[in-house]
Amino acid sequence: MPAPLRPSAHAPPRDPLAWTVTLLALAAFAASFVLWRSGGFALDVPWAQQYDLRLHVDFDGLAALYALLATGVGAAVFAYATAYLPLHLEHQTRPARDRWRFWPWMGLFTASMVGLAMAQDLILLFVLFDLTAVCSYFLIGFDRQERASRLAALMALLVTGVGAVALLIGAVVLYVDHSTFSIPELSRILEGAGDPSTGTTVAVALITVAALAKSAQVPLHFWLPRAMAAPTPVSAYLHSAAMVAAGVLVIGRCYQLIEVSQVVLDGLLVVGLASIAIGGAISLTRDGFKQVLAYSTISQYGYVVALYGIGGRAGAGAAAFYVVAHALAKSALFLTAGAVTMATGSRRLSQVGGLWRELPVLAAASAVAAATLSALPLTIGFFKDELFFHAAAGRSTALGILAVVAAGLTFAYTWRFWSGIFLGPRPLVSTATGGPAKPAALSPLPSLLVAPIAVLSLLACFGGVIVKPFADLASDAATATLGHHAAVHPAYHLDTRTENLMALAAWALGALLLATPKLWGPAARALSRAGERAGPSALYERGLSGLNRVSTMLHDVEVRDLRSRVAAVLLPGGILVALGFAATPTAGAFVVGSVRGTDLLVVALLALVAVAAIVVTATHQHVSLVVSLAVVGLGLAVVYALLGAPDVALVAMLVETVITLVFLAIVAYAPRGERPTASEQEGTASQPQRRRHPSRSWRDPLIGAVAGAAAFLVVWASLSRPAATERVVSEQIRLTPEAHGRDVVTVILADFRGLDTMVEITVIGVAVFGVIALLRKGRNW
Structure with a gap:
């Protein structure tokens, strides 16, 4: 029998952080009780009005039930954890500062659970639903030095995170059909709509699947037993009154949507x-x-x-x-x-x-x-x-x-x-002295x-x-x-x-x-073994292993050389463009129209650009490569000028000219190698010639074909008239003043460049913090 986990002779000091979170939970419980008895409250503030997104919360009866559970049971569990966590950290010989990886996440989980209980908007519901998954990831994986904890946290995040994506897809499908994310409004619409459409049925089914995954229901139940690797307070709170309760909470909140489909x-x-x-x-x-x-x-x-x-x-x-x-x-x-x-x-x-x-x-x-x-x-x-x-x-x-x-x-x-x-x-x-055995x-x-x-x-x-x-x-x-x-x-x-x-x-x-355990025991154990061998948990493990193998294979291909890296971008990009082209609804066949006048010159220039692009991929001579690239860039600049965009044409002409001159200067002034001697030539001839990798004989043409087809589809789709084009264009024109712009092109460029810049800054920020963290850990990379 294992030895008891005895507390240290020096009891850990009272933790102000732990008691602060505990008292806050107790105060939130009292406030929730008062709000429930007084009739609750509602708040409805526009968030992104053009998409009907609202910060809509309502402390109704359902919100009161789950808020009281999250804060009341939470206060009891937190009080328990004030004594449990110091002992847990001491037994694992971990520093006391690790409590900062526990209490903030527990507090944030409580807050997100209360917010989830009040949410009346599907997008707000999704955000808070996903936030509970993020909090649970860090709490389940609190003992990060143990592999079982890390894997359990990842499994819980993947299963419940995929469920959250299903909820988001369902919300978007409902918005497309009914032009609102508001749960009360959707309930009113569906109540008088008769039999639901296929899209509505699929949407509510996706929302239901997300809820069932969070509540660990068959066949998406396998993550919960693994999550028992978490410390006891996490299991007592998340897996009895909070996280798994969030799933049935979503069912209760969206029940008027769900019940339209028998x-x-x-x-x-x-x-x-x-x-x-x-x-x-x-x-x-x-x-x-x-x-x-x-x-x-x-x-x-x-x-x-x-x-x-x-x-x-x-x-x-x-x-x-x-x-x-x-x-x-x-x-x-x-x-x-x-x-x-x-x-x-x-x-x-x-x-x-x-x-x-x-x-x-x-x-x-x-x-x-x-x-x-x-x-x-x-x-x-x-x-x-x-x-x-x-x-x-x-x-x-x-x-x-x-x-x-x-x-x-x-x-x-x-x-x-x-x-x-x-x-x-x-x-x-057994006793150490060899006497009779005694209870531990x-x-x-x-x-x-x-x-x-x-x-x-x-x-x-x-x-x-x-x-x-x-x-x-x-x-x-x-x-x-x-x-x-x-x-x-x-x-x-x-x-x-x-x-x-x-x-x-x-x-x-x-x-x-x-x-009578001997009667039912064999059957129950057989069911358990069958689930371990062929159940959803085994499928998850095999699927994850397969994805890892595919990822490793793609990584090995991608890092082989520069062209492989380019292929890793162009091939998936071309496939996605083709899929988007095939899925785009149209009013009929794509019709480009007649080609006459200036259009003939544009077509000829584009054909020249295409030929030059092919030469770029085939040539091995530096000067030919530079000239071909210049033909591509300058040819497109002329096309911009012919299509009425002189500002873009001037910028492109300037950029291409400078780049061409720089390339030519590099080629002209690059150091030249000395001619090898006769003996060196003989030694080189005796060496086996490096054979070209067999895949490269078909890889480059494949990349060119896919990239060219993707570009062709984009141009064709732009010159044709998809069914939704007029609606999209009119909507963009209508929304232009709201973006404080004078024309549609400026607004689109500003918005996209703004988002692109924000993403770039975010990536740089994450990389900087990662480097700082590695340096603080003393790791040498």
Whole structure:
């Protein structure tokens, strides 16, 4: 059995930064509660008016629910972390200053979660949704010296980041169809539009996929168990009440968009049920504390997703209530796992047991959390399952049966976790003196590693006795989700109604599963092994390895020589131009028109320029190369003059003349090598001649063909009339005064040059900071 993680003899000093973030979270919780009880507030300020982008936030019932969770559970977890983090850093022999890589990100995550809860604009929703992914990347990878932490952070960022891109694409598709990013406005439009269009269905499906990825739902669930490499406070906060909750928050916020498509609603139900089953079954096979809780989180959020799939007042109200009850219980259980690890040094159920004698307060508090998650009476969890059973049985008998099985799974893996830690005999370890084996000594736990767990458990008990405040919060959240009043009325009923019978059946099934692990164990372990070999996690690993190999291959080709670098730009550029050309809608065939008068001279000059460009790629003589380049540049300058752009022509003529003179001067005054002697010539002749790489015989013509075809397509498309040309041109003319310009050309050039310059400055700034960071680290490159 591992040695307990004993605290240092010199307790770390109080951390002002930690307590500042904790007190700010507590103050934000109090402010959120006051705002909720006073009716909330709304703010709607134009951001980019020409694109209908607005800074639109509304502290409605849904925002109140998630803001209270993010700040309330956050305050409890942060208080726990004030004691946990110094010990964690000490055990890893890391400097105390590393806390600056923890607390600012935790605070920023809380703020972004509250903002996400209030967002009423899809682009604002996307920005805050993506910000939570960035914060989670740094928090999951806090132990950056460990490879597992780095890989887990990257996996979480990739999965949830790709989900964020899906959300952005869905938002843009909705804007194209309905000319607004406003969620309330889109809800009103779609409510009276009848059957949704294909574009609308695809858009809401993309938004739903983004939400499911964030909430770690099957088949995008595999990132969450890996994320358990994070420190315990990160897991307790992000993976119980914050980050994974952000996904179902987006579903709740966009539910009036989603419910227009029955296909998407049915998909939510299927994904939710699959997540309940797979997460619950695998949780029963795991030995690590946090692995059990991670898979149970996948399963528990499957309940919420399934409830949104059921829909209606019953589904939306039960989903909101379930999120609250789960957050209280699961965060307490995660904190319990961290406290047990600190006391024993163990992270596995097989390495502990019988701890209730030495840790009675922790055992009692975590027992209440387990009772809440498994829906026992006198806890708020009882009502979450009551509402779940009511919604499922109201949909169909088959769904009601599946709900009982799901609740039985929850009962089994929850009490397997708690009993594995606190019940049974204590493992024995050999003594150094060779005497009889004894239970390992426990490290004393600071009070702040137990008190937050007790507070969360007391809240769960309070909700089990006085449920009205939680029911009111869930009712307000469901009302905001559905757009009309949706009350939630949980209560105890001492009768034989369906929900009570379903609860009894679920407890009996859970107890049976706990008592018969030999019956279901082989099947559950086979499912787990199959997922590891051929599941989405394995596909992710193989896909990432394949991309790495492709990247390495392309890098090797690109750095071979200068022409390869040019090819790496021209070939993809030509392909993208061709794809854009093919996808551009047109009113008919592309028609250039007749060629006469000055046009004949322009065509002849362009043909001369094309011939000169081909000569540039083929010649190996310096003078011929310089002259050919001059013909290209000067020929284009003449074309500019003939097309009515004398200013551009003069600039091009000046530049090309100077460049040509410089090249000629370099060629003329470059030092010439001496003629080799006869013996040197013989020695050279005896050496094997360098053979030209076989790919170069076809590479250069291919590059020229692709680049030439791309240029031709661009010119052809410019001279023709795509269907959207007139609309785009008129829109540019209309917006020119708003950009404070006198003509369209000036505004376009200024805008594009401004953006280009901003990007260049940003790249230079990032490079400078990178060099400074490397120099400060003392690295010699």
